Amino acid sequence: MTMPEHITTWRDARYDMPVGQQLERYNELAAKNASARARIELVTRGIYDPARHGADDRPPLTIAEHIELLALAECIARTVRHPSNVHHALLAGVTWADIARVVDSDELIVRRDYQRWADDQYDLNQRYPDRGMTADEHAAATARAADRHADPCSATPIAP
Secondary structure (H helix, E strand, O other): OOOOOOOOOHHHHHHHOOHHHHHHHHHHHHHHHHHHHHHHHHHHHOOOOHHHHOOOOOOOOOHHHHHHHHHHHHHHHHHHOOOHHHHHHHHOOOOHHHHHHHOOOOHHHHHHHHHHHHHHHHHHHHHOOOOOOOHHHHHHHHHHHOOOOEOOOOOOEOOO
16 A cells, blocks of 8 residues: 555545554654644744754645644544444443443443444445344344433434
């Protein structure tokens, strides 16, 4: 995989490079941005000393680089915050309460989001039988997500 010429959305980064390469590029842009901003701050304060702080020019990020930085940050966040992590944690025995605490959310919201992900995985399996969740796996996931309380984001209860 190669670095795309223009990353303008998180999807561009997602499909064109592995997360390790995304992190490397993100770190490169973030360091460049921090360095340029630090130099501007030192100059503004009147304390910039080329002998101490380096005489090399540190141009700010271009608009395209700011967009790329934002796109990479979103892609990385979505990749590492993937709902399958919740699924695997549940299968390992982690409780809903623990998951909600760890992700700083409400348990019902975490359950709802998991159910939506499971539904999407089942839909994927219907289109591509070698992917997603089978009917049995979906039923088990739905049972895991079941709760007697109403979903706080809608008037309907979470499906049992």
